[in-house]
Every structure is written in C-alpha cells, then in structure tokens.
Amino acid sequence: MTQDTSGTTTPMGFGRMHRKEDARFIRGRGTYVDDVRLPGMLHGAILRSPHAHARILSVDASAAEAYPGVRAVITGATLETLNLAWMPTLSADVQAVLATDKVRFQGQEVAFVVAEDPYTARDAVELIDVGYEPLEPVVDARRALDADAPVIRDDLEGRTGNHIFDWEAGDRAQTDAIFERAEVTVAQDMLYPRVHPAPLETCGAVADFDKVTGKLTVWCPTQAPHAHRTLYALVAGLPEHKIRVISPDIGGGFGGKVGIYPGYVCAIVGSIVTGRPVKWMEDRSENLMSTAFARDYHMRGEIAATRDGRILALRVKVVADHGAFNGTAQPTKFPAGFFGVFTGSYDIEAAHCEVTGVYTNKAPGGVAYACSFRITEAVYLVERMIDVLACELDADPAELRMRNLIRPERFPYTSPTGWEYDSGDYPRALRLALDMAGYDKLRAEQAERRRGDGPQLGIGISFFTEAVGAGPRRHMDILGLGMADGAELRVHPTGKAVLRVSCQSQGQGHETTFAQIVAAELGIPPDDVEVVHGDTDQTPFGLGTYGSRSTPVSGAATAIVARKVRERARLVAAAMLEASPQDLEWSVSETGGRWSVQGSAGHGRSIQEIAMAAHSNLELPEGVEGHLDAVTVYNPPNLTYPFGAYVCVVEVDPRTGQVKVRRFVAVDDCGVRINPMIVEGQIHGGLADGVGMALMQLMAFDEDGNHLGASFMDYLLPTALECPSWELGETVTPSPHHPIGAKGVGESATVGSPAAVVNAVLDALRPYGVRHADMPLTPANVWSALRGSPLRT
Ligand code: MCN
Ligand code: CUM
Structure with missing residues (x-):
C-alpha cells in the first residue's frame, strides 16, 4: 500500500483510492465530444418545431440554402429519398429523424443545416420557412386514452388511438381475493412527475464519413457504443466493420445518453452529403426539450393489510406517458422496465400491477435519470403506500416497515411477481439507519414541535431494493442484442x-x-x-x-x-x-x-x-x-439486488410551505465495495437527485404542449444549498452469484431517496391531515396541500 497526500491509500485491489481519471478532469484536460475538432469540419444546427402537434404543410429551405456559408440543408423530404426519415427506437417503435407529415412535440427536429461555422448554421435555420396547421395537442396521459382524443401516431398503420401497450405482472385473482376479505385497505393516486436527467454536457456528435475507405467514424457521448454501432449498421445498411463509434469523455449521462437521437443521424447524413466531417452540438434548451425525459407515471396504489399492520397484498395501476414516440430504453420483454419489482422490500403474499403505455405530444423517453429501468417509480409507489397505510393505522412507519421486511432467512427470495432477490439482510440495514438517525429522539423532538405552530419536524423513511445488472441474456436483450x-x-x-x-x-x-x-x-x-x-x-x-x-x-x-x-x-x-x-x-x-x-x-x-x-x-x-x-x-446468471434504508429529516414551515432538509442518513448495501470512495460519491450524487426531484424538479407543460422547463432558470437543479451533509452508513451482503460479490450502486440513491424526502415532508404535515401531495414539494405545492387539508387551522 502506498499513502497519498489526501490520507487515502492506494491498495493492491479494493479500497479507497482517488480516481485515476481525476488527473485529467480536474485540470480541464478531458476530451468531450465538443473538444473533437477535425480538419475541414462543418457544423450542423437543427430547426425545431414550435408546436406540440401540427401538420406540416410546406417546408421552404431555399433562403437557407442560398445563405453564404451554408453547405447543405437537410429536410424530412431529403431523408425520405434515402429511406432515413424514420429510425427504429429502442422499443421497436419508429421515431421521425426529421418530421415529414406532422410534428408531434414542441422541440421536434424538422430540418438540419450544415454550414462552415455553428453561428452561420444557426442563422440559416431561422431562414427556413415551415407552414404548419396546428392540431389539438394531447398533453395529459389520461386524456390520451379518451375515445375522442386526437390520434398522435396516425403514421402507424391502422392506429385509431394513443394506446401503446398493456402490461401486467402478478396474480390478479389471488390479489383481488385478498383485497375482498382484508381488514384494512388503503388506496392512493400519485404522480411521479416528468423529470429530466439534465447532464452538464448536452448531447452532440461529430460524424466523419470517409468516401475513399467507406468508413464512418462517429464521436458521440453514448452510454452504449457497441449497441449504437450495430443499430447504425442495421438502419443505414452500412457494413458494421466500416463503422467506428467513439464515445469520448462524457459529462454525465444519467440514462439520457443511451438512445440514438435524430441529431446524430443528421450529422452522419450531413457528412455523407458534404463529404466533410460534421459536428452537431445541442444547447441546454434543446437538451431539456428533446432528449430522454424520465418517469411521467400516473400511479394508483392499493394495499390490503391486517389491522395490526401485516401487509397482505398490493395492487397497482399505472398510466405511463411515453411521449410522441415509444423510445424507452429497456430490455425488450419489459415495456414497463423493471417496474415489476414494485412489491419492494416486503414479504407480501400477493400482488398485481397493470401498466398502460400511451402516446402524448411530448418528447419521447421515460427510462432515464438513474432509474434502474423504472425501479425509481416502483420504490416510490410502495414506499409512499406504506406511509399511507401507517397514516391509516396510526402506526409508526419504521415499525410498520420492520414488521413487513423480507427476513434474511428468506433469501434467495422469489417475489410474488417472479423476481429472485439474491441476498440481503434488510432489518439490519433499517436498524442501522434508525440508530444513526437517533430515531426515538427525533420523534420526541417532533412531538415537542407539534405543540407549537412554528416549523414542524418531519421524519421520512424509505427502504429500497433494486434489481440491477441486466441480463441474463436469455431473458434480456435490446432489439435482439443479448445483454x-x-x-x-x-x-x-x-x-x-x-x-x-x-x-x-x-x-x-x-x-x-x-x-x-x-x-x-x-x-x-x-x-x-x-x-x-x-x-x-x-x-x-x-x-x-x-x-x-x-x-x-x-x-x-x-x-x-x-x-x-x-x-x-x-x-x-x-x-x-x-x-x-x-x-x-x-x-x-x-x-x-x-x-x-x-x-x-x-x-x-x-x-x-x-x-x-x-x-x-x-x-x-x-x-x-x-x-x-x-x-x-x-452472461450474468441473475440480476444483483442492492438495497438500502434511508432516513430523511426535514423542517417544514406551515406558514410558508418552505421545506428545509436538515439531515439525511443513508445506509446502502451494494455487496462488496470495490472503491468505497467512488461508491460514496455515487450515493452523494443520487441523494442530491432525490432532493431535487422531491422538492424542485418538474418538466411542466401548458395545455398547448408548450414546454415550461426549457432552461435552468425554470428546471431547478439542487445545489449544496438545498442539500445537507450526507450521513452514510453501510452493510455488506455479498451477491452470491457475482464473482467478487459486488452489486451495482450507481442508481441506488436516486431510486431510494425521493420517497424518503416526500415521506418526511408528509410526516411533518400529518397533524394537518395531509395524507399525500405530489412531487415536487415546492413551497407553493406544500402551501396548497395545507390549504386544501381537512384540518387546516
Ligand atoms: N462500484 C464499487 N463497488 C460496488 C458497486 C459499484 O466500487 N459494489 C463502483 C463501480 O465500479 C463504478 C461505480 O461504483 O465505478 C458505479 O458502478 P455501477 O453501480 O456498476 O454503475 P454503472 O457504472 O453501470 O453506472 C451506471 C449508473 C447509471 S445507470 C446512471 S443513470 C448514473 C450512475 O451510474 N449515471 C451517472 N451514476 C452516475 N454518476 C455520474 N458521475 N454520472 C452519471 O451520468
Ligand atoms: Cu435509467 S438511467 Mo441509467 O440506467 O443509465
């Protein structure tokens, strides 16, 4: 072992060690796609739709084509001649590369200008004249299913509505039977709102097609370079060995850089058409408006339990807003991602869920932002439901969880929806988190505060289990490519x-x-x-x-x-x-x-x-x-199942609705930790995500489908000001089937933390009779929840 100046050691294997990549990152010497400069490189810019839903009547690009410095203008019509106007998505739908018939969300790609420099390209974009006939937009996912709702995807043969898929898991009959005879049932509607991963580096590409060798090289910040290459080969009909995808340093992906975006295809076509390398970089608004969003799940949860708090069954219905094209990135057989693990960390006899996916006039996506393929939504659902049940039974949420957690001797544990959890000791993790938080003392302080009308204390708990590490490839593939x-x-x-x-x-x-x-x-x-x-x-x-x-x-x-x-x-x-x-x-x-x-x-x-x-x-x-x-x-034999117990302590001022996160205790178990420092960094980031989603972040749209969060002035990222000093704890339950006993951790805290923050805020509001309010719990939303509460004073 060698000692470095920070007091960390460089081990001969696992242990704390500074990141090797920091040497270049902290000196500003990383190479991101925008740092790639090739001789003779041209620049592309995209014309985007101002409408959420409109028919395209005409596209006149003549003024842009004549603009000095412009080398090519590519429209949907140009792409149609190459059979490239539409591309397959990761969910086996198709997505317009450049719109031909209609635009289906605000910010959709309509035309691409290639010019000598990026400013000329942007100026020329303004000169393209598009005739639109505005159509009624569908903004609300539930409205999308109405018989009289406008049909968004009339490009698809025989499509008469906006319904994409129905998917279910679990045993409906058994679940319904338990609900019928249960002593207690509770139900709650909740929305996991649309949010955006908002990586600091936006998306972009540099495409270089060499006409002599026939080789295409694409630099782009992709989370899945090999999958991109195979898809380019299949879509463009180029030989795979003549395609090279280079993913340079990436300034944050968070799931937003899994799919192929129209801009990448446009840069490639631009290079083929002009014979020169073409760079395209989107700006912040373009990133927020058009790249993969996350969540947008309208959920209804129901729990059946005994009066003394034994949970018997869980029933869930979801309407999933997938936007205008079904581009979610998850294993093919899982249209709702891994939402099927919605029974979470609890030993529940029976469960059933139904998810209905719909099209709306919003950007495509859904699986992003450290979601573990929708386990974010699943954990939020079950962890909110447990607190709703605690409210109903007037029970302590920690005790209620402890009572229902899967016991260590039940592992490997098969959930009622068929997932085999590999290993865990859940009560130990929860006990540790409660001890670290000083739970009983906090409850005493809370009781004290409840006697006054000043800021109220809220204590929120969440316990999560994730399923990460897809495959095995027999069950998991993306468009036929085994994982x-x-x-x-x-x-x-x-x-x-x-x-x-x-x-x-x-x-x-x-x-x-x-x-x-x-x-x-x-x-x-x-x-x-x-x-x-x-x-x-x-x-x-x-x-x-x-x-x-x-x-x-x-x-x-x-x-x-x-x-x-x-x-x-x-x-x-x-x-x-x-x-x-x-x-x-x-x-x-x-x-x-x-x-x-x-x-x-x-x-x-x-x-x-x-x-x-x-x-x-x-x-x-x-x-x-x-x-x-x-x-x-x-080829992994199973997924790994990391888990954790989180306790969040907030102060809520009932007079202003202001929420302050005072403490956050996070006990994570990701099996054997290779580098505890990196693991802790991952958890810190995910906890900040959780605070952001719970309290601040929202991709909102007005009734015309206008995007209301297209800049960081409106789409709020959490900063050090909103985050407390994280208190981390750890238990280690190795994965029995992983060669080094490690489980994944990169998304754990983002998955687990939003429910803890929301549960904390609602715990503070419990004396006011507020049982649920949707994220983000901004001061305005907390204020209106209080105003609407039955016990308002
Ligand atoms: N690690 C470890 N010991 C473990 C588990 C993980 O030391 N038992 C280390 C890993 O070796 C790796 C890091 O922790 O260096 C994260 O590992 P892992 O859990 O395997 O996750 P991935 O590397 O597959 O990262 C993906 C995950 C996802 S899906 C999103 S989304 C997300 C996240 O990582 N995006 C991120 N964390 C991010 N962190 C940063 N900085 N930027 C993103 O875009
Ligand atoms: Cu769901 S975000 Mo990560 O899986 O890249």
Missing part, C-alpha cells in the same frame, strides 16, 4: 496490463474501479492497469452502461478474464519452478501476487516475473500457450 458483456485483458512482458471493456463511464470512475478489480485478481498495482473503453474498434462487444449494470456484468467479466490470466500464469509458473501446476498456490501480499509451491512460500514467482517468462524462450509444456492474454464473455 452479456465481453472483456479482454492483455498483460505486457513487464507485467503491466491493458483491460478492454464494453461498458462506458460517464463519471462513474470505471478507469479506476475496473483497474482495481484486475489489481485484486492479479496482485498488481491499479496504476499498472490501463482501462480502455469507449471505442468500438478497440473494445469487445457488450451492451453498455445503464441500469447500473457495469459492475454486475462488465465488472464480473473483468474478474473472470483476470482469473483466466492468473490460471495461465499458473502454468507458466509451474514450468519456471519445475513443479506441477496443481502443487502451486496463489497469494497476494503487500508486494503483489505470486504463484508458489504449496508450503514453501519462498519458492515462487511474482506475477511480473511470470509475465516476462511467458514472453521469453522458456520451454513450456505441450499444450500450454505462451503469453498471458485472455478474453471472456460474461
């Missing part, structure tokens, strides 16, 4: 290594943690391992980073490929030591990894010595290859 990941490990003669992976860091620190996995397996310093990712020409195939799948899938591939290298090293070491491979034992000490003859530690060889020998003229036994390099593909 398994490759990994390649090369070990140079001097014992330095290069790991090549398909997952794609957007700020999660893979260059560090993945090097640590190799370091732990081979007993070499993490600084001796370079992690290569983000370039389809240089990395093995895999499905990318989302659903916190990198550690569960690519991380497992990394451990396994390193073990393959270690086994190769055993054979070489046996030859060096003139011993039989079975007689060797592996050990990692402070000086590194070694194969030695069992029982005589001195008689051994370090991994570096073995690496050199593997490349030397050492005589190897018949059948043993030289070198140590290895490749693997990992």
Whole structure:
C-alpha cells in the first residue's frame, strides 16, 4: 500500500483510492465530444418545431440554402429519398429523424443545416420557412386514452388511438381475493412527475464519413457504443466493420445518453452529403426539450393489510406517458422496465400491477435519470403506500416497515411477481439507519414541535431494493442484442496490463474501479492497469452502461478474464519452478501476487516475473500457450439486488410551505465495495437527485404542449444549498452469484431517496391531515396541500 497526500491509500485491489481519471478532469484536460475538432469540419444546427402537434404543410429551405456559408440543408423530404426519415427506437417503435407529415412535440427536429461555422448554421435555420396547421395537442396521459382524443401516431398503420401497450405482472385473482376479505385497505393516486436527467454536457456528435475507405467514424457521448454501432449498421445498411463509434469523455449521462437521437443521424447524413466531417452540438434548451425525459407515471396504489399492520397484498395501476414516440430504453420483454419489482422490500403474499403505455405530444423517453429501468417509480409507489397505510393505522412507519421486511432467512427470495432477490439482510440495514438517525429522539423532538405552530419536524423513511445488472441474456436483450458483456485483458512482458471493456463511464470512475478489480485478481498495482473503453474498434462487444449494470456484468467479466490470466500464469509458473501446476498456490501480499509451491512460500514467482517468462524462450509444456492474454464473455446468471434504508429529516414551515432538509442518513448495501470512495460519491450524487426531484424538479407543460422547463432558470437543479451533509452508513451482503460479490450502486440513491424526502415532508404535515401531495414539494405545492387539508387551522 502506498499513502497519498489526501490520507487515502492506494491498495493492491479494493479500497479507497482517488480516481485515476481525476488527473485529467480536474485540470480541464478531458476530451468531450465538443473538444473533437477535425480538419475541414462543418457544423450542423437543427430547426425545431414550435408546436406540440401540427401538420406540416410546406417546408421552404431555399433562403437557407442560398445563405453564404451554408453547405447543405437537410429536410424530412431529403431523408425520405434515402429511406432515413424514420429510425427504429429502442422499443421497436419508429421515431421521425426529421418530421415529414406532422410534428408531434414542441422541440421536434424538422430540418438540419450544415454550414462552415455553428453561428452561420444557426442563422440559416431561422431562414427556413415551415407552414404548419396546428392540431389539438394531447398533453395529459389520461386524456390520451379518451375515445375522442386526437390520434398522435396516425403514421402507424391502422392506429385509431394513443394506446401503446398493456402490461401486467402478478396474480390478479389471488390479489383481488385478498383485497375482498382484508381488514384494512388503503388506496392512493400519485404522480411521479416528468423529470429530466439534465447532464452538464448536452448531447452532440461529430460524424466523419470517409468516401475513399467507406468508413464512418462517429464521436458521440453514448452510454452504449457497441449497441449504437450495430443499430447504425442495421438502419443505414452500412457494413458494421466500416463503422467506428467513439464515445469520448462524457459529462454525465444519467440514462439520457443511451438512445440514438435524430441529431446524430443528421450529422452522419450531413457528412455523407458534404463529404466533410460534421459536428452537431445541442444547447441546454434543446437538451431539456428533446432528449430522454424520465418517469411521467400516473400511479394508483392499493394495499390490503391486517389491522395490526401485516401487509397482505398490493395492487397497482399505472398510466405511463411515453411521449410522441415509444423510445424507452429497456430490455425488450419489459415495456414497463423493471417496474415489476414494485412489491419492494416486503414479504407480501400477493400482488398485481397493470401498466398502460400511451402516446402524448411530448418528447419521447421515460427510462432515464438513474432509474434502474423504472425501479425509481416502483420504490416510490410502495414506499409512499406504506406511509399511507401507517397514516391509516396510526402506526409508526419504521415499525410498520420492520414488521413487513423480507427476513434474511428468506433469501434467495422469489417475489410474488417472479423476481429472485439474491441476498440481503434488510432489518439490519433499517436498524442501522434508525440508530444513526437517533430515531426515538427525533420523534420526541417532533412531538415537542407539534405543540407549537412554528416549523414542524418531519421524519421520512424509505427502504429500497433494486434489481440491477441486466441480463441474463436469455431473458434480456435490446432489439435482439443479448445483454452479456465481453472483456479482454492483455498483460505486457513487464507485467503491466491493458483491460478492454464494453461498458462506458460517464463519471462513474470505471478507469479506476475496473483497474482495481484486475489489481485484486492479479496482485498488481491499479496504476499498472490501463482501462480502455469507449471505442468500438478497440473494445469487445457488450451492451453498455445503464441500469447500473457495469459492475454486475462488465465488472464480473473483468474478474473472470483476470482469473483466466492468473490460471495461465499458473502454468507458466509451474514450468519456471519445475513443479506441477496443481502443487502451486496463489497469494497476494503487500508486494503483489505470486504463484508458489504449496508450503514453501519462498519458492515462487511474482506475477511480473511470470509475465516476462511467458514472453521469453522458456520451454513450456505441450499444450500450454505462451503469453498471458485472455478474453471472456460474461452472461450474468441473475440480476444483483442492492438495497438500502434511508432516513430523511426535514423542517417544514406551515406558514410558508418552505421545506428545509436538515439531515439525511443513508445506509446502502451494494455487496462488496470495490472503491468505497467512488461508491460514496455515487450515493452523494443520487441523494442530491432525490432532493431535487422531491422538492424542485418538474418538466411542466401548458395545455398547448408548450414546454415550461426549457432552461435552468425554470428546471431547478439542487445545489449544496438545498442539500445537507450526507450521513452514510453501510452493510455488506455479498451477491452470491457475482464473482467478487459486488452489486451495482450507481442508481441506488436516486431510486431510494425521493420517497424518503416526500415521506418526511408528509410526516411533518400529518397533524394537518395531509395524507399525500405530489412531487415536487415546492413551497407553493406544500402551501396548497395545507390549504386544501381537512384540518387546516
Ligand atoms: N462500484 C464499487 N463497488 C460496488 C458497486 C459499484 O466500487 N459494489 C463502483 C463501480 O465500479 C463504478 C461505480 O461504483 O465505478 C458505479 O458502478 P455501477 O453501480 O456498476 O454503475 P454503472 O457504472 O453501470 O453506472 C451506471 C449508473 C447509471 S445507470 C446512471 S443513470 C448514473 C450512475 O451510474 N449515471 C451517472 N451514476 C452516475 N454518476 C455520474 N458521475 N454520472 C452519471 O451520468
Ligand atoms: Cu435509467 S438511467 Mo441509467 O440506467 O443509465
């Protein structure tokens, strides 16, 4: 171990270690897509629809074409001639690249201008004259299902309404039967509003089509470079080996950079048409208006319970607003993502849910913003419902949870909707969180405050279980591409290594943690391992980073490929030591990894010595290859199920509706932690997300479908001012099926925290008779909930 100046240690494997990528990020030396500058590069800009729903009568681009500096104007009509006006989405729908018949949301792409510089391109966009016939927009998802609602997707053959899919899980009959005879039932409608991941770096692309070699290179901040390449090949009919997707440094993805956006396709077509590289970068408003939003779930939850608080059944109905094109990014067989885990962390006899997806005149998306494929919505639903039940029974929400949590001896636990939770000790995590928070003291302070009319104390609890790490590929694919990941490990003669992976860091620190996995397996310093990712020409195939799948899938591939290298090293070491491979034992000490003859530690060889020998003229036994390099593909046997217990303490001023988050205790269990510092950073970020969603963030639309949150003046991101100093705790329940026992963590806090904050605010409002209010709990919304409350004083 070496000590660095911050007091953290650089371990030979797992442990706290500063991120390797920080060296470039904190010096401003990262390379983001907008930093890519190619000789002769042109610039693109998009004309977007001012209407949420309108028929296109005409598009006149002549003035833009004649504008000095413009090299091409591409319209829907141009793309139609190339059969590229529509592209497939990740949910097997189609989405307009550039609108031809109608525009279906405000901000939709209508035309693309390519010019010598970005300013000229933007100016020329203004010169395009589009004739629109405005149509009635559908803004409310529930209105979308009305028989007289305007049909948004009249481009689809035989479409007479806005209904996309119905999906259900669980046992309806069994659930209904329990509800019929239950002592207590409660029901609550709630909305998980539309929010946006709002990464600091917006989307963009640089496309370079080389007419001589026929090779297309696309730089773009994608979370899934290999999936993008295959889709480009399938859509454009280009040979896959002639496409190279390079994902440079990404300034935040949060699920918003999984899909392919029309701008990417336009940049590619622009480069093909002009014969020069084309860069397109969207601005903040374009990002907020047109790229993947998150949530927009209208949910109704019902719980059946005994009078003493044993939960028997859960029933849920959802109307899911998917926007104008069904572009949600989740495994194909899961149109509602992993919402099916909505029974959460509780041992419930029966459950049933129905989700109906609908089109509306809003931007497409739905699966983004650290949602673990909609587990955000599922956790919020069940955690709000438990508090609603606590309200009804006048029970303590912590006790009610403790009473119903899945017991440790029930693992592996199969949920009523068929998910197999791998491991957990839920009561231990909840007890730790309550102890850290000083729960009983907080309740005493709350009782004291309730005697006055000043700021009220609210204590909110949430307990979450996530399912992360998609596949297995037998059940999980995206457009037929199975969710398994490759990994390649090369070990140079001097014992330095290069790991090549398909997952794609957007700020999660893979260059560090993945090097640590190799370091732990081979007993070499993490600084001796370079992690290569983000370039389809240089990395093995895999499905990318989302659903916190990198550690569960690519991380497992990394451990396994390193073990393959270690086994190769055993054979070489046996030859060096003139011993039989079975007689060797592996050990990692402070000086590194070694194969030695069992029982005589001195008689051994370090991994570096073995690496050199593997490349030397050492005589190897018949059948043993030289070198140590290895490749693997990992197809996970199951998802991993991280979990956690959160306690949020707020002060709510009933006179103003103002909410202040005073404390936030988060106990997370993501199995074995590779780098606790990075894990804590991920949790800090997710907790801030939770505060943001619970209290501030909302993508709102007026009745005409105008987007009301298209800048950071209106779409509010939480800052240090709104966030308390996070108090983190940890339990470790390894995943039994993951090679290093790790579970994912990248989305945990975003999934788990909104319910804790909302439960806290409503806990403060409980004496006023307010049982539920929807996010975001802005002062205005809290104020109106109080005004509308039955017990208003
Ligand atoms: N880690 C660890 N020990 C564990 C689990 C994870 O040390 N037991 C480390 C990992 O090795 C990795 C990081 O924590 O360096 C996150 O790992 P993981 O949980 O596998 O999640 P992913 O790497 O797959 O990241 C995806 C996840 C998602 S889906 C969203 S959305 C999100 C998130 O990560 N987007 C982010 N966190 C983000 N953080 C940043 N900075 N930027 C984003 O865009
Ligand atoms: Cu749902 S956001 Mo992440 O899975 O990229």
